[in-house]
Amino acid sequence: EVQLVESGGVVVQPGGSLRLSCAASGFTFDDYTMHWVRQAPGKGLEWVSLISWDGGSTYYADSVKGRFTISRDNSKNSLYLQMNSLRTEDTALYYCAKDGEMATIWGFPNSWGQGTLVTVSS
């Protein structure tokens, strides 16, 4: 069974930094692209970023490009999101998600964690 457990969400001041982690199990981690998707309180889903199965390709939403960095450690079955220059509009529940297709960046999230809450506030 696929399990994704996010951690690292806290309250941080505007302009601050934070690193989210996602521990994966139940599947061959280095076969799959991984995603981060966020959801502001009471709002819809927003795709944030993806990283290819081998870490060689990364993509970002325009709203976070240049501020967020996605990475992975396949030896630890872990996904990360380094968040810098945080803004109040980055406040959201951040989900880690496994892609539905092997070894492609053109798939889609098909298994999701429970999310970790990031609050950006002074």
Add this chain to the structure above:
Amino acid sequence: EIVLTQSPDFQSVTPKEKVTITCRASQSIGSSLHWYQQKPDQSPKLLIKYASQSFSGVPSRFSGSGSGTDFTLTINSLEAEDAATYYCHQSSSLPQTFGQGTRLEIK
């Protein structure tokens, strides 16, 4: 960036009704359109992949259709447990994007 526009934003329906939710893409995305269900305080769950392929374990009352720019999620014989927000999502072009969501209320 491809914009996905869902309609309606909200719908109140009675059990056993048939529900249709539409998703329109701002440019052609082939069949790279997926549907998710999110119940309150839960993570999203995949219902339909590639416009019309049902995901494993999803009840047969959920079906999807469409290609290019116009897509439809149909729920036949609605059940009380289908109260949720439904999102379409495209993986044809990066950045990937979601529709704004359609909230279904069961009367």
